[in-house]
Amino acid sequence: MSQQLVLMDHDGGVDDYLATMLLMTMDHIQLLGVVVTPADCYAEPAVSATRKILDLMRCSHIPVAESTVRGINPFPRLYRRDSFIVDHLPILNQSETIRTALVAESGQDFMVRVLSEATEPVTLMVTGPLTTVATALDKAPEISEKIQKIVWMGGALNVAGNVEKSLEAGQDGSAEWNVYWDAISAARVWQTQIEIIMCPLDLTNNVPVTSDIVYKMGRQRHYPISDLAGQCYALVIPQDYYFWDVLATAYLAHPEFYQLREWETQIITNGLSQGRTKIVPGGRPVYAMDTVDKERFYSYILQQWAR
Ligand SMILES: [Ca+2]
Structure with missing residues (x-):
């Protein structure tokens, strides 16, 4: 299989x-690189943690690039500081040096180069x-x-967003954070003809990280991947x-676990609903993951982390 x-x-x-x-x-995937967009994190520890994870996974040949784009509405500091915690986990600091390279160019320039040089279409x-993607498309539309x-x-299509009204005065509660950070860039990507398969809150709301699944990661006693995954989830288990x-990522390995549904949508870029992904007849067609076979998904995750 190619x-x-x-x-x-x-x-x-x-x-x-x-x-x-x-x-x-995923054995059928050839990962060309990892770009870190500085949104739900602080850039330096996020890039560092990413490189250390690639080292741990014996993937230090894969380059990492730091995107220097900026959003409009910053993520809460409480979320962002998790990047410092992950970067300091003992399991990621068994060596004094990091082998995985950080490329000299910015993440957006790296994206342009990798796509330009690719011999086949890239997912x-x-x-x-979507800010790094939008910036790369502006720099080199041919990509x-x-x-x-x-x-x-x-x-978030038919459910509430996750940007809380009580925290963000300029928001009516309809936006999902990845859109809200920079709705203008999401709208920019919506202007293209590129196929978009989104994994909205409508679906993810049904697939929680439960104590049961985190305990199961521990019981697999599989060092280091299951252990690292379990530690990361232990960090966030007190919150929803x-x-x-x-x-979203598991879709690449097992699309048959999911059912897709097509919607016509528009990204709202201003006013109280900025960051909303609104269903609008005649809007931009996208596919959304509509349902997932949860049991198979959970089993797949446990299996991959026992490798
Ligand atoms: Ca994210």
Whole structure:
């Protein structure tokens, strides 16, 4: 079977690291690089943690690039500081040196170069805001020809968003964070013809990180991947946490676990609903992951982390 070319763009949250780890366990994927978009994190520890995870997964040949784009509405500091915690986990600091290279160019320039040089179309796996993708498309519009599809964790279609009204005065509660960080860039990507398969809150709300699944990771006694995954989830178990980025990423390995549904949508870029992914007849067609076979998904995750 020929390998599927994938470029990862994550934004440094706890489940972004786990989604990256999951991608590295997929034998049919050739990962061309990992771009870190500085959204749900602080850039320096997020880049460092990403490189250390690639080392741990014996994938130090895969380059990491730091995107220097900026969003409009910053993520809460409480979420972002998890990047420091993950970067300091003992399991990621068994060596004094990091082997995985940080490329000299910015993440957006790296994305342009990797796509330009690709010999076959590339799947973009995006688990953060679409700002780096939009910036790369502005710099080199011809790269859209090289993008086979964008699989993206983001948006909320028929459910409330996760940007809380009580924290964000300028918001009516309809926006999902990856859109809200920079709705203008999401709208920019919506203007392209690229196939978009989104994993919205509508689906992720049904797939929580439960104590049961975290305990099961421990019982697998599998050092180091299951252990690292379990530690990361232990960090976030006191809050409502879902398999957001991991659920989106597992689609690349097992699309048959999911049912897709097509919607016509528009990204709202201003006013109280900025960051909303609104269903609008005649709007931009996208596919959304509609249902997932949860039991098979949970089993798959446990199996991959026991490798
Ligand atoms: Ca993320």
